[in-house]
Amino acid sequence: MPLEAPRTAEVQVVRYGELQPCKTAFIDAHTPGSDRKENFTIIGGGVSESPDQHVHITTPHGFNIGAAGQPPRCRNSLHSHRTAEVFFVLSGRWRFFWGRWGDAGEVVLEEGDIINIPTGIFRGFENVGTDYGMIMAILGGDDAGGGVIWAPQVIEDAKDHGLVLGENGKLYDTKEGQALPEGVAPMRVLTEEELADYPEPSTRDVLPRHVARYLDLVALADRAPVTVIGERGVLPDRPGFEVALVTRGSATRERHDHDRPSVLMPVAGHWRVEWDGGSDILAPGDTMSVPAGLSHAAWPSMEGDAALYHVVGTGDLAGATWKG
Structure with missing residues (x-):
């Protein structure tokens, strides 16, 4: 039986206007097209790769709550998780896409719509509205599965813009003079054999069971x-x-x-x-x-x-x- 989360004596509230963003949360933070996004960690440690990420509520809940804020045409690069990832649209219009190259399928969600993206699928999302938008995220588990699994091209593109991800899950900015610590290797890129295990479901497969309006x-x-x-x-x-x-x-x-x-x-x-x-x-x-x-x-x-x-x-x- 799983252990219950520790009890806390007080209600805790995080106001929308008090959310503290991190603009360097992930490996694609300097990659053109993804370099203007903001990441918010509201409950739990989340999956941020930056030591600058602020966590608003640290009490274990059995899941994590986060958010992504992005201006129009800003996207989050293709990645996967070891636990489920659920999004609902708080504001704006968002395109979610998935597959090894992001072309297996897609869906556009409006305010209030919700999508349940399970593990084992590369996914990304883009603000396709006309204003800054926000999506709220729920990740399974207290440790959110131990981090993010990036599509190989995301890691390769990031190197060209100065960001290197260590096997310890931490980011290092070579343009700021940072380097991988001694004994820490770069994050391993998935092999073609491993990539073959990632499904490529069509939009027709995903819509009925994973999207609700x-x-x-x-x-x-x-x-x-x-x-x-x-x-x-x-x-x-x-x-x-x-x-x-x-x-x-x-x-x-x-x-x-x-x-x-x-x-x-x-x-x-x-x-x-x-x-x-x-x-x-x-x-x-x-x-x-x-x-x-x-x-x-x-x-x-x-x-x-x-x-x-x-x-x-x-x-x-x-x-x-x-x-x-």
């Missing part, structure tokens, strides 16, 4: 919260956490609690959260961590569209692979 989920959550990602979710999977959508129609003031820390992430409207000993108001882009065992409830505090994603760990990583 916000407006469809809102309709499903009209009377009760809808499980989006979970064993019996709209997108069935067991990536180590469950994601549900709560709307105005399904919100209740009846309090409840969980045996693990849970996270509230509004995507539309303002939400009032009350718990034993306190209350707060959340807006889109805010992230609230509710400790295990704390009785709480959340409901919209103003008129208009209102929805939030709710995340809680399950400790079960059995489904975090591509099944074809």
